[in-house]
Amino acid sequence: MNDYVLFGVLPYVVVVLFLVVTIQRYRMKAFSYSSLSSQFLENQHHFWGSVPFHYGILVVLLGHVLGFLMPKAILAWNAEPLRLMVLEVTGIAFAVLTLVGLVNIILRRFSSRLTRKVTTRGDWVVYLLLLIQVLSGIGVAVFHGWGSSWFATNLTPWLWSLVKLSPEVQYVAPLPAMVKLHVLNAFVLIGFFPFTRLVHILVVPNPYLWRRTQVVIWNWDRSRLRNVD
C-alpha cells in the first residue's frame, strides 16, 4: 500500500505540481527565472564548484535518460562484461565529479561573507536535496552494482507504466531501500524544482546557437512609413 502511494501516486502529484507551477511562474513572474549566479561576488572557488558539478550531473542525467529511452540497447551493450565495467566506471566517475562540485558549492556558500548574503533558504533546501540525491546515487552504484542493467529491467518498465497512466509498482517494490530513497528523493526534487532557482535549467539558452548575431527589435512595421498628416 505504502509502495503504491509513494511510487504510484506521488510521481503524478509531483509532475502536475511541476508543470502547473513552472508554467504559471514563467507566465506571471518571468523576472524570477534566473540562474542567480554569484560568480560576481566570489570568482575563484566558484570554478571548482560549478564546473565539475554541472559537467558531472549532465553526464549522469544523460545516462538515466538513455536507460529510460533505450533499455534494450543498454542491455545489449552490457552483455559483454568489459563493456558493462566501462559503463559502470564511467557512471561512478562522473557521479564523484558531481559530488566534488556539490561539496565545493556548499563550502563556498559558507566560506565567503558575500556569498552567504545571497544564499536563501530555498538554496539550502536545494543543496540538501541534491546532496542526498548524489550520495544515495553513489551508494547505489557502490553497494548495488550493475545498476545500468537492472535500471533497464526494473525501473524503465515502471517509469513507462507511469507514462501510460497504469502504474505497476511491483517493479520497484522489491528493490533495496537505498534505491528507493534515491528514486523518492528524485521526485521530491522535482516537486521543489519549480519553487527554486533550479528553474534555470528550463531556460538554457539553446536559441543562441542559431540566432543572428545582433538583436534589433522594432516596435513598429518599418515597411509602413507613418507620418503626421
Place this chain on the structure above:
Amino acid sequence: MDVRSQISMVFHLDKCIGCHTCSIACKNVWTDREGTEYMWWNNVETKPGTGYPTRWEDQESYKGGWKTDGRDVELRSTSKRKIVPNIFHNPAQPSLDDYYEPWTYNYSELFNAPEGDDQPVARPVSMITGEPIEVEAGPNWDDDLGGSEVYAANDPNLAPLSDQQRQQMKAIERMVMFYLPRICNHCLNPSCVASCPSGAMYKRGEDGIVLINQDRCRAWRSCIAACPYKKTYYNWSTGKSEKCILCFPRLEAGEAPACFHSCVGRIRYLGNVLYDADRIKAAALKPDDELVEAQRDTILDPHDPAVVAAARACGVPDGVIDSAQKSPVYRFAKEWKLGLPLHVEYRTFPMLFYVPPLLPVMSVSEGDLVRSDVDDLFADIEKARAPIGYLGQLFAAGNEGKVRYALRKQLAVRIWRRHVTVGDVPEEAARQALAEADCTAEEADEIYRLSALATWDDRFVIPPFQREMAMEMMTDPHEHRSAAGFGFRDAPRRS
C-alpha cells in the same frame, strides 16, 4: 542601403571640469537600489589613470569587444562554441574586486554612541553585507591623479609612449590630466548584445538604444565580459544584468537624459544621426588605423536628397529625418570631424563621440619647464602637454592624424575668435591658421557657437517619439504630454 536612426552623443572634453554631477544625477535616478550600489552607469575618470573598473581598457585580461582576422569578426570573450563551458563559469567575468565594495558610514554612531572619553566615529560599513569593512578602493580612487604612481602609471594607453614622454607627463611642471566621462556608448555593433545567450539584450530599432529585457535575462553574465567598456553591470541581488538606458523614459518625454541635463560644464550634446546598417560589417573588418574613417562612413548626410529618399524607403519618419538634419552630433562627428570615438579598435562602433581636449593652450613646454606668456598665446599642438600619441590611443586606435586634425581645428577656431573678439591677432595670420586646419571662417564661427554659446535646444535635439507601447515616432513629445499625459503603458482610453 539600410538607413536607420541612432541617438548619439558628443562629449566636449575641453569643457569637462570633472565635477561628477552627471554621475550623481544618474546614481540618484537609477542605481540607488540593492544590488546596484557599486554600479556607475555614468562615471568620470581622470586620464591618465586606470579607470573603473580598474584597468578596464586592458582587453588582454578583460577580453571585451571584437577581434578580426580581416575576413570575419568574432567576440574575444565568447562564441557559439565557447558558450557551453562559459556558461558554468565565465573565465572573463570581472568580480566585485575589480570594481569596489560599496560602502556607507555608520552615521547613527555619531548620535547614539554612549558617553565616553573619545569622540564617536562613523565607521565604514559594507552596503552589501552591512558589516564593518576596511575601504580599499572606490569607483574614483585615482581622481585628479591621486596615487598616480600606482594608477596613472598603469594606464594601458601609455604603452606606445617612450620612457622620456612618460617621465615628462609625470614631471610636476608639466603634469597633465583631463577628465573622461563615460556612459554606455549604445554601439552600432554592440558586443554585449551579440554575446547574450538568452537574447535578452537588444538594440531598439527606432533609435538604437541598447537595452536588457529584465524578464529574459538569466544571469549567464556574458554581456559583462563582452562589453569592452564594462558598461553592463551584474545586479548581484536580482540576478540580472543592468546598464545605462540613456534615460529613454526621459527622452520619450522630450527631456534630455539625467546626466546630460545636469551637466554643469554643458559638455554634452545629444541628437540622432542616420546611418547605413549595411556598412557596419565591412567597417568592422578594416585595420585599426582606418576604423575612425570607416565608422564615419557609416554615418549618412541627412541633407543629401538621396539619403532622405532612402531613409523614407526604410521607414524613417520625416520628423526623425528632420531632427537628424539639426543634430549637433552630426556636425561634430561627421561634418567638422572633431568628435572621435573612444577606443574604436574594439570594433563595437561606439556612438558616443569625444572632442579631444586641447588642454591649457597658453603655455609651451621648453625642456623641463613650461612657459606662459601673451606673445605666443596659442602654442603648437605638437608641443601640447598631453602627447598626441596618448590621445591617439584613446580616440583613434593609434591613428594620431585624426587627433591632430581635431586639435588643430580647435586651435584654429580659437585663433580666429581671438582675432574677431580681441583683435590682437592679425586677420591674415588667423585666416592662415584656419586654412592650415582645413576650416573656413564660417565653419569656425559655427564651431564656436555650438561649443561656447549653445542653449538647451542647440545641445539636445531629441527626435520625436513616444513610449515603446505606441512607438509611432510622429508626435512631438511636448505636444503629446500636454494632450495625453504620461504614466500609462497603454493609451489612456475609455473602454
